[in-house]
Amino acid sequence: MRIMIVEDEALLALELELEVEAAGHVVVGTAASRKAAFDIIESSTPEFAFVDVHLSDGPSGIEIGRRLAEREVPFVFVTGNIKRIPEDFVGAIGAIEKPYTMNGLQNALSYISEKVAGGQTVSPPPGLILAKAC
Known part of the structure; x- marks a missing residue:
């Protein structure tokens, strides 16, 4: 899967990138601001994204x-801060709350990969909070 990472904390972005690639996916871009994220969306056509709510230019993740x-x-x-996410999750599958463990992230990524691929998924892992529509 082609994945975009939107995270303004460089160490977290790098950690997430390494985990995504270790799981066999491709990172098409990492953004720390709204403009950088919009550029990646337009130029790289990601198939999935991890999006932090609060970025270097404010709460632009929404x-x-x-x-x-x-x-x-x-x-x-x-x-x-899960409370910053609007009740409708603006179309997100769900949320992963920081701080997260690498094991929790890997489990969430496996679940999400299966869901995005249209496969049958089991119960979501404990670290993934699903939006009500999911």
Whole structure:
């Protein structure tokens, strides 16, 4: 799967990138701001995205989520404050709350990969909070 990472904390972005690649996926871009994320969406056509809510330019992750939803790109929010996510999750599959464990992230990525591929999924892993529509 071609995955975009939207995270303004460089160490977390790198950690997430390494985990995504170790799971056999390709990172098409990493963005720390709304503009950088919009550029990646337009130029790289990701198949999935991890999106932090609060970025270097403020709480613009919600806007990025809306843009992804408009383009029917599945995504999850990765945030330290779940309460910042609107009740409708702006089209996200769900959210992963920081701090997360690498094992929790790997389990969530496996679940998400299966869901995006249209396969039959089992119960979501404990670290993944699903949006009500999912």
